[in-house]
Amino acid sequence: MDPKLLTEKICLSYGCLWDDTIADNNISAPSCYFPPNTGYIVDGVQGDSTILKKDSNSIQCPYGKDGDEFEILRFTVKEIGAGLHIVIEPINAKRSVPNGGNYDNMTETMRNFYNYGIPIDVVTLDIDYMDKYKDFTFDKKNWSGLPALTEKLHNLGLKLEVVLDPGVEPTTDGWKRAQSMDASFVEWASQDLVPKHLQEKYPLVKDSKIMLYASWPDFHVAAPDFLDPLGKTAKWWASELEKFHESVDFDAIWLDLNEPSSFSTNVKIPWFWKNLKWHSKIKPLFCPLNNSKLEIPPYRTVSLYWWEIKGRPKDSPATNFLSSKTLCMEGRTGRGKHTVYDTHNIYGLFEAMASSEAVKKATGKRGLVVARFVVIPTTKYTHFRNHNHGEDEKDPAQWESVAIVSRKSNLFRYRHLPYLYSLLFSASIKGGTVIRPLFFEFPEDLITWNINFEFLWGSKMLVMPVVYPGAENVTGYLPPNAKWFSLYDYNYGSLVKSGYNTFPTPVEFLIPVFIRGGSIIPRQRPGMTTVESRKNEFQLVIAPDYGIPIDVVTLDIDYMDKYKGFTFDKKNWSGLPALAEKLHSLGLKLEIVLDPGVEPTTDGWKRAQSMDASFIEWASQDFVPKQLQEQYPFTKNSKVMLYASWPEFHVAAPDFLDPSGKTAKWWTSELERFHESVAFDSIWLDVNEPSSFATNEKIPWFWSTSKWHSEIKPLFCQLNQSKLEIPPYRTVSMFWWENEDRPGDSSATNFLSTKTLCMEGRAGRGQHTIYDTHNIYGLYEAMASSEAIKRATGKRGLVMARFVVIPTTKYTHFRNHNHGKVEKDPAQWVSVAKASRKANLFRYRHLPYLYSLHFSSSIKGGTVIRPLFFEFPEDPITWNINFEFLWGSKMLILPVVYPGATTVSGYLPTKAKWFSLYDYNYGGLVKSGNNTFPASVEFLIPVFVRGGSIIPRQRSGMTTVESRKNEFQLLIAPDTIQLDGRGINEKLELDRENHILNITSMHLIDLNKNGPVWMLTWNNL
Structure with a gap:
């Protein structure tokens, strides 16, 4: 590349560093250089890749071109694939007490959780449950009740997760099965490197190149070769999990020590010799250090840095060997194709992939695999865990004060699991982050670049942890480019000033959590488990931001109890009366949709009869469909015309042209009665032609949606005998009916009763035909409703009538029918908002x-x-x-x-x-x-x-x-x-x-x- 054309942006896009003051002759451009002490040098550029050179081996590193953080993430996902679509993120109680935990400890901990009402979904058993820490076994003395415990957990809606280590003792039946299935294990590069004195202790590995090392079990173990290109190792691993599942009905596994971890590699006096009460005095793994180029890299890894600073024992032979605490870099994986050096960082990934498939086969469900190689970003803050060996118990139900705090914080998270799960689902499909730093969302705000303790859940919730012991308040930063509302105890629901703030955080409070203005977050009343929570109703938390003016919130018929007028669903809309009150406090109005059809089974119908209200009728008893009418005792022997609409059963249309005014009086009384329950301000009169579903159709469309509608028969009119049904013209609705909407079984194309009532019907207590009054039915309903709403609300009110909906409301409402479609309200996307x-x-x-x-x-x-x-x-x-x-x-x-x-x-x-x-x-x-x-x-x-x-x-x-x-x-x-x-x-x-x-x-x-x-x-x- 011509140095004159190089810019800092181009340099950084190639993964290099920019410095105007230096020149590096190894790179084609003077001021653009690759970071030193990484083990790589830039060897050129090819297409969309920077070529890095390492010890005569070259690798290609794809890079993302110009873009924000999310574009880079999407690029990464395109290259390596998205993460797995995992189950709802659980709360996890992990008993981690090497050489100390038993069945009684675990059940006591669970009892404490339930006593304090702390939600929990997964119980994780550390290796204490094993028989001498051997995989695919359980201690039948101290954990004899484990199978029964599993059944008990499942009955409570909980899941059991077991810890597994990759190391397998070459003395077990599982090892014999591995040999019979030709599974492979991590090996030495050649027989010359094999420590014969160690290998000969185990007849089943004698004369092999298998690399043995020390771990939790009494004797040496070997690491399965999960990079086996033949897949035989993964197949054997799955068979062992299936066999163990027959004894212990686990739901998930936690893969531990899967670097893989080798105890005291290259250490003459290993630390575990001091713990002989639970471990035999076996020798650790020693690697060929002096002759290995792979053991001494030109850089220090983070683990080696800490090893030198505080972890290295005095007798450790060196400070910079990569095999410290793990296997020898000269080892071989992939049936000898790869070095451990090249595959060390992906060993755990391949183990996790094999285990994920194995858990699916064993449990018959998606299951869950937690891998230690990704434990910090995925599980660090989602587990109740610590190593309690030799220390006081520290589970969150151990002390009452801590239990109260734990309950509050975890009920909060359970409440917001629908939102978290949406984030996890999106990340698994498109890539992206669930927990993210502030600068991801506010890259233009330089202050966010240095904030490393606050974080976001997705783009909509900001969490401000309390990270210092005993702190009674916390100071944090709320980016000014957004509005923020409190979601915790202090000023819940209130708008919070952006910028730097100090917030109270006494121990009885949640830590500060804020919702970003313009957000709509799904949540759910929490239960003790996700199984229990999922049975509860959903809620939406709506934080205003976009500043879009609004005056009226209109509720479509979903608010009703089975679509019956003058009712509301007290299960799914239990908060409706409170919502009306809240809207009024904000200066907004509540508008409800009402349909004219009334079921002849309701209390409202009884009151209509007692007030002598009238309904649309047939012209004579000869036309009345007796078999339909007799289904409803209140309409038996009457001429009331019944038809199908949204409710489960047939409905009748009030006769708003009633000259006596009794029908309008009854309608007013129903609106007044309903207003006492829900303080609405206006009404939207829908389907007031009136609309009758599938009139004259033998197979009505609503039969195919019986999940919300019963299979009732639609209205059939006297077509052949009626002069009013076949006019000498076609109406606009008939034109569209013929050309687009007509179902295949429709009996005719030009009857006026299509989608409405029979033209021979009577209104005005029998004085008028429907033919004569059809176009003014909605007008008379609107006039009656206008007077009714004045009486109910004591104000002018507002009545929206569908028969005039296009000229009056088409452009003044944010509305569309979203059934089965993407939301389209004007605050759904930023640009539209x-x-x-x-x-x-x-x-x-x-x-x-x-x-x-x-x-x-x-x-x-x-x-x-x-x-x-x-x-x-x-x-x-x-x-x-x-x-x-x-x-x-x-x-x-x-x-x-x-x-x-x-x-x-x-x-x-x-x-x-x-x-x-x-x-x-x-x-x-x-x-x-x-x-x-x-x-x-x-x-x-x-x-x-x-x-x-x-x-x-x-x-x-x-x-x-x-x-x-x-x-x-x-x-x-x-x-x-x-x-x-x-x-x-x-x-x-x-x-x-x-x-x-x-x-x-x-x-x-x-x-x-x-x-x-x-x-x-x-x-x-």
Whole structure:
């Protein structure tokens, strides 16, 4: 590479170091060098790889090109594969008491856990359970109750995990089976290196090259060759696990000492000779040190560094041999193909892969394998464990004060397991991290680069550990680029100031945990085990951030008890009354969806009968389907027309055209009654054509979704005998029915009763046909509901009726049917949330103008949203424009209607002046006629104000309640008038929820000029 073209960024992308002050002739560029003392030198670059040279062997290291931390992780995953999709991360109690643990110890510990209510999922048995520390055995004297314990754990929803070491004694039946299955073990490079005096002690390895070493068992052991290319070793290992599983029904295994660890390698007087009460006086492994190039690398590993500093015994022969505490580097794996030097760091990985398959075969489930070679990042903080040998017990149920804290912290984690599991699942599919440093999420914040004790769960939860004993508070940093809300005892749920803070952390508190604004986190009421927890209802924790204004939360029919009106599901929506109260405290409103259909089995139906309410009926008893009607005692011998809708059973439609008013009175009483349980503010009247599911269909579509719906018969009309069912025209709905929606078994294509009630039905207590009143049914229901909601809430309320849903609510609701699809709400993705926030803050800012338009329309008639030709009828170009529109007469909106568009072309009528009200050239005079405007996703869509207009607006808040407390402004776009800045008097009519406030004078605060556009601001008087 030409040194002149080299930059620091390019240098670092090749895994090298950059220094402007030095030149290294071994590298093609003067100031870019590979780190020294690593055992490698740069030997060149080929394609997407840096070629590193090591002792005449070359390796290729793929590198990720420019990108953030997550792009680098994704690159790594692409190269080496994603992690396994593991089970829900368990809480684990590990009894680790070499030469001291027994069955009674373990059961006592478990009893303490349950007494204190500390959640636990996995009980891990350290090697104490083994017969003299030999794999695939258990001590039938001290652990005779182990099989029964396993059964007991499973009955409680717990799992049993057993520790296994790789070392296998060459004296056991398992060894004999290994030989019979041609399994291989780590070997010496040649017979010359084999210590004959040691090998000859064991007849089954005599004359072999198998490398024996000391570990926990009484006698020497050998390490299975998990890199065996024939797979025979893995097959034998699996057979041993299956055989052991027949005795002890374990669920998971913990692979220990799998570096593999060799006790006191090269040490003349090993430490374990001092513990002869549990270990025989066998000699440790000695490696050929003087003649081995692999034992003395040009660098010191971390383990060797600590070995020299504090671990090395006085009689150790050297300070820098790589075989210290492990096998000889000259050993061979892969049936002699590889050195231990080359495969040492992947030995545990290959053991884990073989063990994972073995556990699946043994248990018939996914199981779980915990490998010591990855124990710190994956299990360090998820296990209750320590080596208790010779010390006081330290399990979390040992003392009451500790048990209380343990219970609280682990109930917190169990509560958030759905979120953690989502992170683990995502990491297994896409790569990425579950626990991550702060700079991963805030790389632009230099302070996060040096924070090494705080961490994040995913991107949404920040954990601030207390790392000093006895600390009563902790100081930490909350990145200012996000909002943070407390999730722990101190100010739970409150917004916390970002930056550096000091938080109280008395021992009875959780450690500080915070949720990031803009997050939606799934969680679940915790149980004592994950099995128990999974039976509990889910919850969502929602932390606002994006600042998207919202006023009304609408609940679709999911909130109901089996989709019955005037009910709510007290199991899955038990918190609904409290939610309504919470929304009101935030200045929001609750809107509920109601369908007109009423089941003739409910208390509401009984009350309807007692109040003489009427329902849509058949024209005569001759038409009534008796076999259907007689299923319901309350409708027997009546002419009430029953049909299928969302509820499990048939429903009937209230007769809102009832001239006596009794039906409307009953409907009002039901709404009032329900309002006493759930303090809703408005209602959305759905399926109020009324909609009847699968009318006239022999095999209705809802039969295929019987998990939520019973197989009831749909409504069938008297088609052949009815003149009203076959009109001389096709309606729009019939057109679409014929061309797209009609099922194959539909009996006809042009009956008006399709998807609704029979045209021969009667409304108005028999005075009118459904044919005559179908198009006004929803209107009469809305009028009855409007009066009902006023009585129920004591306020004007709001009624949304589906029969007018397109013109009135299509563009004012964040809504779509998400069943079986990805969530699409406007806070789901950051880019969309930012655009939504900007667009809706604009609309909230101009609500005074919009409300004035609505008020004028309700008094005088007229339109709020109108086509261009309404204002410019003399301009023929406007006649054919069908996507631009006006708010009133003063604001023109140019929507972006094509996906991915970054510009939009439109027409500004030439009979007016137009000023930009959006990001591009805000306040500037815009040329009229045809134009193309920039419209990138971070911009508002183009909006223009007409010259000569004075538009009232208001600094927007998150709700209209909040907005109304802010000062008003006047936006003044000149046309032919002059403004001298001394004052304006303008009558303005504004909503005050229950009355109209007339402002005829104001106190002038500021008069700002932005281009030709003036803005006048005054206090809300």
